[in-house]
Amino acid sequence: MTTEKFYEQLLGVRLPWKIKTVDLSIIDERVDVYVEFQGKAQCPKCDKEASIHDYASSRSWRHLDSCHMKTFLHCRLPRTKCDRCKVKTLAPSWSVASSRFTLMFESFVIKVLLATKCDTQTAKILKLTQKEVLRIKNNAVDRGLKRRGELEAPEVLAIDEKSYGQGQKYITVLVDHDNDKVVELRPDRTEKEVAKLLQSYTEAERQKVESITMDMWSAFKTTSEKYLENALIIHDxxxxxxxxxxxxxxxxxxxxxxxxxxxxxxxxxxxxxxxxxxxxxxxxxxxxxxxxxxxxxxxxxxxxxxxxxxxxxxxxxxxxxxxxxxxxxxxxxxxxxxxxxxxxxxxxxxxxxxxxxxxxxRLTNAIAETKNGFIQELKTRARGFMNWRRYRINILFHFGKLDLDPQ
Missing domain, CATH: 1.20.1320 (phosphoenolpyruvate carboxylase, domain 3)
Known part of the structure; x- marks a missing residue:
């Protein structure tokens, strides 16, 4: 078996994509795999057969390490041309648009992040920068939220507050009591922000909520009475x-x-x-x-x-x-x-x-308090979150039960 055939099987490269050459550098502990397109092309937008207009500049994708060495795929992606959609760049089978990592590598990074609960540690293990890890995490949450689609309301919700940053800064966390997951969170505990939180569900879905557990913060009670008309308000x-x-x-x-x-x-x-x-x-x-x-x-x-x-x-x-x-x-x-x-x-x-x-x-707010404990552990591992958006991404990534897998 040739080196090219070996890496085709190892990386899952299939026609019309084909590995042209493989460069191995022992000194740099690096493998560079060069892929080219062979065969007929289809327009990535309308799926109709299209001609190849030209080739884009060479791009690189980080893949899972092979033989304990960093592995990269390189390819000049073809650009198709059809009468309806004009010129479009063909997406590779091993990655998603705009990503610099293969699907298999992103999937592995997500698994390591879920295990370590720490961006810094994950970056160190996988020899990545923290920005690269953060980008993968952000994309995973965006993908998970899109796949989640319109929310179905549970019978029981729980709402609680959690501090972040310095001073009197709070976030409000909405928890699905029935499915043990964080639904969404907002950067304050005012009535306005709590209203936005409850509006994560449509008006029809909100009618299905039978109970909501909370502490005695007035904004929680007032807003819940307004938006959850059928729900029993239970103070913990x-x-x-x-x-x-x-x-x-x-x-x-x-x-x-x-x-x-x-x-x-x-x-x-x-x-x-x-x-x-x-x-x-x-x-x-x-x-x-x-x-x-x-x-x-x-x-x-x-x-x-x-x-x-x-x-x-x-x-x-x-x-x-x-x-x-x-x-x-x-x-x-x-x-x-x-x-x-x-x-x-x-x-x-x-x-x-x-x-x-x-x-x-006989319902309590224990599930929300438990999630708060897990969030605190996450916050401690990260040495705190000064940025609200990063805080939200991390909480949804670990406790939102989203479908994060890129494949």
């Missing part, structure tokens, strides 16, 4: 738990600073014991908590209210029953006259309907 229970945890920790710190030295012993070493969920408590934690709830400390009363809230969420209540219990909890929390607890009571009261909607389907 873990967001409430977070507010309660902050109130407990604030109360403990304030009280510990105000107590006398001999009284501080009752709060010593209690921080994580009080904040842990019941499933994560150790035997030592339970020992510390014996008799603590019945104490006269403000911290003990806030802890008691936190536990009541947890038990309320875990009870098999209907949404209507939950509303009655939450109303009682709010009244009891206010009676304690503890600043942090009063703030939580006010927050729950202001968002009572969305909080109680949890009891219809």
């Amino acid at each position: 229970r873990y967001h409430i738990a977070s507010h309660m945890g902050k109130a407990l920790e604030t109360t403990r710190r304030v009280e510990q600073n105000s107590l006398k030295e001999d009284e501080k012993k009752s709060l010593k070493g209690m921080r994580f014991c009080l904040l842990r969920s019941i499933d994560n408590r150790t035997e030592k934690d339970f020992t510390k908590l014996v008799g603590f709830e019945s104490g006269n400390l403000d911290t003990a009363r806030v802890f008691m209210m936190k536990e009541m809230l947890r038990e309320l969420y875990e009870s098999p209540l209907t949404a209507m029953e939950a509303q009655i219990y939450f109303t009682s909890w709010i009244a009891l929390a206010r009676e304690q006259s503890i600043a942090g607890l009063t703030r939580v009571a006010k927050t729950i009261e202001n968002h009572l309907e969305g909080i109680c909607n949890y009891f219809h389907k």
Whole structure:
């Protein structure tokens, strides 16, 4: 078998394309494969038989390494001429228009990117520049979004915010709860940007959404009410738990600073014991908590209210029953006259309907929070994203479940 025949099989070059010569440079660790066109041509636009007008300037495409050496294809692409479409450049079978890489090489780069989740590391492994890696990634996402076409709305959506860059900069992420994927994201969390996000679906598709989970950011709620008319708005229970945890920790710190030295012993070493969920408590934690709830400390009363809230969420209540219990909890929390607890009571009261909607389907925003964790990992590997567009491309590339393959 000749070297040319070997590389024809290795590279998948088929008629009317034919390998003319192969140059091997051991010193440069490089293989250059020269391809020429042989046979009849068809117009790339209308597919009718056409004459060859002339040949374009020589172009090069990076291919997968062969024999541990960089491999490049070179070819002067023929330009066809037909009566209808005039002069058009014939596309090669091994690449897509305007690309400087073969389909097989682009496919391999995408697989490495998905594995490493880092442009720099991928560029180093494949001996590419970061700009070349970024170009392949951008093209893959553009291709995936075109293939995705018009979106079909799921029954359940989730929406959340994520910081990026320096200062108070946020993106808003829309997650398909049913299919566990990021649908789209926008560069802010204003009502205008959230509206654009929800309009990723047509009006008819938006009618199919039955529920949307979110935190208590007003723009999320207001815009969802406007654009998702049939959707049940559910405020995440873990967001409430977070507010309660902050109130407990604030109360403990304030009280510990105000107590006398001999009284501080009752709060010593209690921080994580009080904040842990019941499933994560150790035997030592339970020992510390014996008799603590019945104490006269403000911290003990806030802890008691936190536990009541947890038990309320875990009870098999209907949404209507939950509303009655939450109303009682709010009244009891206010009676304690503890600043942090009063703030939580006010927050729950202001968002009572969305909080109680949890009891219809017991849905949380955990899927969006999980995606946020993965996005944070991506952000850490990249040492941050100052550019919103690059941030969007990376998130859709890794978590959009797009069809990225160029072939």
